[in-house]
Amino acid sequence: MSEAVVDIAGLLRQAIDHHRAGRLRHAEAACRQALRVDPNQPTALNLLGTLARQAGRRDAAIELFRRAIAVVPDYADAHYNLANALREKGDIAGALEAYGEAIELRPDMPGWHNNLGVALLASGDAGQAEDSFRRAVELKPDYADAFNNLGNSLLKQEKLHEAVGAYQQAVALQPDFGGALANLGGALIKAGRTAEALAPLDRLLARERQHIRAVAYKAIALRELGRHQEADVLEDTDKLVGSARPPAPPGFADIAAFNRQLIAEIRAHPTLTRDWDPYQRAARRGAVAIDLLAHKSPAIAALETMVRGAIDAFAARLPDDPTHPFLCRKPRNYSLIMWANILAEEGHQAAHIHNLGWLSGVYYPWIPPSVRADDPRHAGWIEFGRPGYDMPCRFEPRTRAIMPENGLILMFPSYFWHHTIPFHDAPERISVAFDVHVQD
Numbered sequence: 001m002s003e004a005v006v007d008i009a010g011l012l013r014q015a016i017d018h019h020r021a022g023r024l025r026h027a028e029a030a031c032r033q034a035l036r037v038d039p040n041q042p043t044a045l046n047l048l049g050t051l052a053r054q055a056g057r058r059d060a061a062i063e064l065f066r067r068a069i070a071v072v073p074d075y076a077d078a079h080y081n082l083a084n085a086l087r088e089k090g091d092i093a094g095a096l097e098a099y100g101e102a103i104e105l106r107p108d109m110p111g112w113h114n115n116l117g118v119a120l121l122a123s124g125d126a127g128q129a130e131d132s133f134r135r136a137v138e139l140k141p142d143y144a145d146a147f148n149n150l151g152n153s154l155l156k157q158e159k160l161h162e163a164v165g166a167y168q169q170a171v172a173l174q175p176d177f178g179g180a181l182a183n184l185g186g187a188l189i190k191a192g193r194t195a196e197a198l199a200p201l202d203r204l205l206a207r208e209r210q211h212i213r214a215v216a217y218k219a220i221a222l223r224e225l226g227r228h229q230e231a232d233v234l235e236d237t238d239k240l241v242g243s244a245r246p247p248a249p250p251g252f253a254d255i256a257a258f259n260r261q262l263i264a265e266i267r268a269h270p271t272l273t274r275d276w277d278p279y280q281r282a283a284r285r286g287a288v289a290i291d292l293l294a295h296k297s298p299a300i301a302a303l304e305t306m307v308r309g310a311i312d313a314f315a316a317r318l319p320d321d322p323t324h325p326f327l328c329r330k331p332r333n334y335s336l337i338m339w340a341n342i343l344a345e346e347g348h349q350a351a352h353i354h355n356l357g358w359l360s361g362v363y364y365p366w367i368p369p370s371v372r373a374d375d376p377r378h379a380g381w382i383e384f385g386r387p388g389y390d391m392p393c394r395f396e397p398r399t400r401a402i403m404p405e406n407g408l409i410l411m412f413p414s415y416f417w418h419h420t421i422p423f424h425d426a427p428e429r430i431s432v433a434f435d436v437h438v439q440d
Helices: 002-020 024-037 040-054 058-071 074-089 094-106 109-122 125-139 143-158 159-173 179-189 194-207 212-224 228-234 256-266 298-317
Strands: 243-244 283-289 334-349 359-366 382-384 400-402 409-412 419-420 427-440
Touching: 002 024, 002 040, 024 040, 024 109, 040 058, 040 074, 058 074, 074 094, 074 109, 094 109, 109 125, 109 143, 125 143, 143 159, 159 179, 179 382, 212 228, 212 400, 243 283, 243 298, 256 298, 256 334, 256 359, 256 427, 298 334, 298 359, 298 409, 298 427
Parallel strands: none
Antiparallel strands: 243 409, 283 334, 334 419, 334 427, 359 409, 359 427, 382 400, 382 419
16 A cells, blocks of 8 residues: 555656646646556546646546545645636636635635636626735735736726726736736726827737737727827728628539538537627627537538638738738738627627637628618628727717628628627528638
8 A cells, every 4th residue: 555655646746747847648647647546536636637628628627626626625726726617618607616615725825816806707796806806916916917807897897097007007017918008098098098098009019010909999099089090091991891702612503502501500510509608798699609610511611711712812902011900910821710600680799809810701691681781770781890898989980881691701800890780570690700810
């Protein structure tokens, strides 16, 4: 027995050393070897769960953390790791319970209070989230990320000037904190201090010219300040919105036949869910197939080829401009992310931007007949230019609405505010959205 204990202790030391050095396969092998000797070894279970979570296998990670806790109920690290995995999976209620268990066991961990606050904010409890972030910065006064998150919780409560102060503290602690600089610019606009907002936004854009939120917020600030010509350069919907109508791919009689097959594949897609946006940040009344290209059935594969052709042709038509945040970064190489939206009657997408893209776009396989060119309400149309995220719009926005049609591809800079106008008297409206991620 003593020899086995010594062997396990040595294996655990090896596993921890391998993990710290980034040798993840070796760490996993050492953990599994330890578990062959003692299947209930809690440290091995916890570390193996951590490795599973790092690999994106959240369900396996959750099971391993729970096994570790079953062996040692007061294993604080395992409770905390379980909470993180549950939050990433979208089980906010479970995450809150696990964070509570962890913090009760070890109340002096600033990172744990910060992550609890993030989960509370996701649950909609901005007041409790504020308390958690304040506890985090009390324990760690130089915790820039917690100050940024504190600003987010204050902003949700419309404590605008306090939010500005929290973001300023985050930036003071970490001057190159891009997220905090963008948040500070947005908060200053919301607080009516628009002239001040340009400084942090320009500071961020000087280092990261195509930071999506910074460009979107700067366009709002310029319009708020009456500098419409400068804003028009950023939001030129005539020049920077492209369209294409590709022919049916090989193997399909016409575009209608292709669209029917594509819709059938979307409906059967393993990532289809109605819970992708549970807190209603953008989608309203509908379902989403989260990652179409993760499972490429024939029509989806054909759509990828169609979309890539449209993107390449549009990018080739765009002028070169090293001073423009969109035109300066025309990609040589890029990756493509695609997802499908099925909007029900009265469904729409709130005004939003795509934070991770260079170019974004949409393909329409099914638009109901109630979406019409002669509709003065433009129900079901896509509209560009109207800010979202509760950003102020004291000016009358310069908008452009485009009627979607079956087989149409639209493309636009990812920082363009866009939304779908609610539609009526139709069962569904189906679209495939995509983002182009530049690969330098």
